[in-house]
Amino acid sequence: MPRIAIVLRDRMPDAGKKPLHQLIRQGAADVVLTARQAVYLDYGRQIRNRMAHGQVSTIRGQVPGLCGLLKTVRWPQAIA
Template sequence: MTTQRLPFPVPDERAHYFVDSYAEMHALVEDLVVPDGVPEAAATVLRTARELLRQSYYCYEFSTVAVMHSLIAVEVVLRDRIPDAGKKPLHGLIKQGAAAGILTARQAEYLDYGRQIRNGMAHGRTTHAVMPPAMAVPMVTTSFAIVSELCAVASAG
């Protein structure tokens, strides 16, 4: 049996379409700070999504995974905020959240778009989606914002 050694990470050549260095990747995500009051389960997922974005400098596909991962945080908070959420799928949570005024129409639209991307990958309809960091950062930022807004309303209420 031969031992396979993994190489040390090197920058993905596609990353240079958006940044010149890893330090610039840090600058892209440094404003993605988990606010106080976010449940730890969602906070952990958001921090992971942020790190996936940063590491997409080395593994470009991580930016797509970051978007999908950030949606998990939103789902965690929605389950907490929506009465009788139970085991409803994300689609049902979005519809119920919008109908109850927990989500704005714009938030619901964003989440449904993200859900469709996630489902396409999770169910094998989209087998290789690469979302450039320039596209992924705003989507992850939106997840951070929705979680922040939902948690701010919950703590004020």
């Protein structure tokens, strides 16, 4: 399970066992994530899925600014 899914499930008690794309949508709706964070996370999820299915071999250049975005997220100490 991706770390972001763990964090989102921790911050949204009613998250249950939803897949990552639904967690991202719910996080944006519940204002756990900003709209910008939700867009970047969903794009990263799509890249991860393409890599898992052999459609992409690297993420270099795929998501400009993603590292900066992830630095702005307040990660719990156990996850970071």
